[in-house]
Amino acid sequence: MxxxxxxxxxxxxxxxxxxxxxxxxxxxxxxxGIRRRRRGSVLPGFGTSAAITSMVVLALIxxxxxxxxxxxxxxxxxxxxxxxxxxxxxxxxxxxxxxxxIAAMVSSLLGLIVAWVLARVEFPGxxxxxxxxxxPLALPTAVAGLVYxxxxxxxxxxxxxxxxxxxxxxxxxxxxxxxxxxxxLPFAIRVVQPVIESLDRDTEEAARILGASRLxxxxxxxxxxxxxxxxxxFALSLARAxxxxxxxxFISGNMPFxxxxxxxxxxxxxxxxxxxxxxxxxxxxxAMSLALLVVVNAxxxxxxxxxx
Amino acid sequence: MPTSRTATIDPSKAVSALLVAAAVxxxxxxxxxxxxxxxxEAFSGGVAGWWRAVAHDPDTRHAIWLSLTVAPxxxxxxxxxxxxxxxxxxxxxxxxxSLLISFFDVPFAVSPVVAGLALVxxxxxxxxxxxxxxxxxxxxxxxxxxxxxxxxFVTLPLxxxxxxxxxxxIGPxxxxxxxxxxxxxWQVFWQITLPNIRWALLHGxxxxxxxxxxxxxxxxxxxxxxxGATDTMPLRVEKLFQEYRQPASMAVASVLAGLALVTLxxxxxxxxxxxxxxxxLELARSTDGTTHDATLEAAGP
Numbered sequence: 001m002x003x004x005x006x007x008x009x010x011x012x013x014x015x016x017x018x019x020x021x022x023x024x025x026x027x028x029x030x031x032x033g034i035r036r037r038r039r040g041s042v043l044p045g046f047g048t049s050a051a052i053t054s055m056v057v058l059a060l061i062x063x064x065x066x067x068x069x070x071x072x073x074x075x076x077x078x079x080x081x082x083x084x085x086x087x088x089x090x091x092x093x094x095x096x097x098x099x100x101x102i103a104a105m106v107s108s109l110l111g112l113i114v115a116w117v118l119a120r121v122e123f124p125g126x127x128x129x130x131x132x133x134x135x136p137l138a139l140p141t142a143v144a145g146l147v148y149x150x151x152x153x154x155x156x157x158x159x160x161x162x163x164x165x166x167x168x169x170x171x172x173x174x175x176x177x178x179x180x181x182x183x184x185l186p187f188a189i190r191v192v193q194p195v196i197e198s199l200d201r202d203t204e205e206a207a208r209i210l211g212a213s214r215l216x217x218x219x220x221x222x223x224x225x226x227x228x229x230x231x232x233x234f235a236l237s238l239a240r241a242x243x244x245x246x247x248x249x250f251i252s253g254n255m256p257f258x259x260x261x262x263x264x265x266x267x268x269x270x271x272x273x274x275x276x277x278x279x280x281x282x283x284x285x286x287a288m289s290l291a292l293l294v295v296v297n298a299x300x301x302x303x304x305x306x307x308x
Numbered sequence: 309m310p311t312s313r314t315a316t317i318d319p320s321k322a323v324s325a326l327l328v329a330a331a332v333x334x335x336x337x338x339x340x341x342x343x344x345x346x347x348x349e350a351f352s353g354g355v356a357g358w359w360r361a362v363a364h365d366p367d368t369r370h371a372i373w374l375s376l377t378v379a380p381x382x383x384x385x386x387x388x389x390x391x392x393x394x395x396x397x398x399x400x401x402x403x404x405x406s407l408l409i410s411f412f413d414v415p416f417a418v419s420p421v422v423a424g425l426a427l428v429x430x431x432x433x434x435x436x437x438x439x440x441x442x443x444x445x446x447x448x449x450x451x452x453x454x455x456x457x458x459x460x461f462v463t464l465p466l467x468x469x470x471x472x473x474x475x476x477x478i479g480p481x482x483x484x485x486x487x488x489x490x491x492x493x494w495q496v497f498w499q500i501t502l503p504n505i506r507w508a509l510l511h512g513x514x515x516x517x518x519x520x521x522x523x524x525x526x527x528x529x530x531x532x533x534x535x536g537a538t539d540t541m542p543l544r545v546e547k548l549f550q551e552y553r554q555p556a557s558m559a560v561a562s563v564l565a566g567l568a569l570v571t572l573x574x575x576x577x578x579x580x581x582x583x584x585x586x587x588x589l590e591l592a593r594s595t596d597g598t599t600h601d602a603t604l605e606a607a608g609p
Contacts, residue, residue: 043399043483044493052392053408056385060461061414064426067436071429110334117331121324129331131576135339137515138568138575140522142542143561146549147342150349150558157345182338214323243419246524246542250549263421267529270425275434282422293417297410 065286072283075276084280091257092265093284099173099261100241103180104188107237108230110181111188118189119196137186141179145250148179152251171253176261179247184237191233195226198307228306232299239292242285343565350562353555361559367536368560371544378452378540379520382459386516390467391509395501397468398475399483409472415464423461424529427454450532455540458526463516470512471505474582478504478589507581514578518571522564 072080083089117123118130136144152159152169162169169175199222207217245263252259260268262285269278351358362368397409415423430436431448441448448454482504486496502509524542531538535547541564548557 049392049396053396056389057411067429068426114331117327123328138518138571140542140564142524142545143564147346245421263419266421282425289417
């Protein structure tokens with residue numbers, strides 16, 4: 001309610017102006033204004049839009065996820081644990097969490113460099129670089145996985161160089177991290193970039209004039225300003241990486257206990273018709289994702305608050 | 309721009325150059341090299357080989373056809389939902405509004421595989437509605453409706469997330485004025501709201517379409533992965549890869565990569581329009597203020 005008041009005030013002012021321009025300008029303005037204020041606070045379409053929205057949200061989001069959770073809950077605590085906490089499932093959580101955390105950290109660091117350059121440095125080709133950052137958002141993840149595995153196999157463009165050095169990018173844990181960095185990089189960049197653009201450069205200048213070194217200025221003045229955005233980017237990257245399936249399935253080799261991530265385990269169990277284990281692992285993954293979503297929402301609200 | 313740069317302290321030119329080199333290396337190695345190698349590998353057998361792989365394999369042809377029929381339906385559902393949800397959230401205040409907005413983000417957070425599994429648990433043979441659907445002879449899982457449902461789920465936030473900020477920043481003034489002048493709800497929508505949000509809507513549709521065409525995880529789970537029946541383009545890429553038919557797999561992948569590049573170009577153009585429109589809005593607001601003052605002054609005496 002509080003949010004709508006300024007708009008109502010704005011509206012209450014506006015009609016007089018409209019009426020002034022309109023044909024019935026003498027005397028009509030006041031009464032028209034009152035009539036509009038009363039009716040204007042309620043726009044049409046609340047019922048229709050609420051019906052469509054709640055139907056889609058309930059049918060496509062709430063109902064399926066509720067069924068999933070209830071199905072897992074119907075196993076009882078003991079049954080749930082037996083299915084969700086098998087050695088193979090534990091290993092899959094470990095691989096998923098480990099690879100996602102590393103990928104999110106790498107993305108945040110690399111993303112910070114790219115975001116900084118895009119926001120602060122003028123150079124030929126900057127717009128092209130800026131456009132290329134969105135490629136992972138548009139490129140199907142299956143294509144990314146296919147290409148990455150082709151690049152890092154021993155005969156691939158990069159594998160030729162890296163495999164003799166002992167760096168195996170395909171069918172390995174490193175491969176999982178590589179594709180997860182690819183899919184999460186845009187999130188890490190796009191959250192931080194506008195915040196760097198909006199930084200007040202006068203403070204940096206003041207710090208420099210007062211004798212701070214470039215590094216000190218960055219650590220003491222710039223970093224505190226962009227840290228909330230970097231953390232948000234990290235959380236978003238982590239969320240994206242945790243759920244990723246399409247690209248990983250091509251490059252990881254999917255070896256149980258070694259390079260099998262939780263989503264791959266879910267699919268494997270489903271294909272064996274082991275519904276109980278597929279469902280419980282899915283619920284574990286869902287819980288992690290939703291917890292992250294809550295964290296991301298809180299962070300973004302703080303970010304918006306800081307921006308104001 | 310140049311004046312503000314000279315006035316502030318940038319890292320010295322050497323540090324700047326180093327950072328630019330690092331950024332170019334990061335984007336180059338992680339994004340450009342893989343993208344180029346798709347096309348290189350896809351056309352390694354020449355254009356004729358590429359064409360044979362894409363157009364002469366009946367299963368691949370079916371996969372392309374399937375993707376072209378699933379994605380538009382999912383995008384259409386998304387468009388209707390996105391507009392309705394954005395209208396609801398940006399124009400009304402009601403209890404549970406914040407909760408509803410966070411529900412819009414759920415498909416972004418949930419793994420597509422988990423979403424697919426949830427659909428299987430409802431519509432699959434062993435699922436909640438399985439017996440009913442079997443009685444009706446309706447197939448959802450391992451069939452076209454399941455693909456549409458899964459694709460719609462993963463793309464659900466894309467349109468509504470584009471529209472909410474734009475509708476909030478435009479504000480309800482014009483719509484309220486139209487209503488007060490006697491316009492019906494649909495008139496307000498078609499003549500005021502839709503023209504105002506058209507570029508943002510198009511942006512959301514383009515993004516949703518790209519995601520719909522490329523979705524893998526959710527679709528993989530509900531499709532059953534049947535060649536020539538329920539394989540979409542990304543699933544076909546995987547099937548060919550599993551069959552050790554790398555060149556054919558790359559050829560199909562190159563079609564998807566080409567689509568992604570077209571998407572990015574369209575997105576780039578739309579974003580320019582959006583920025584121009586945001587500037588116009590700012591301008592209109594500032595001039596609006598002055599004319600308003602002027603009218604008050606004019607009305608004063």
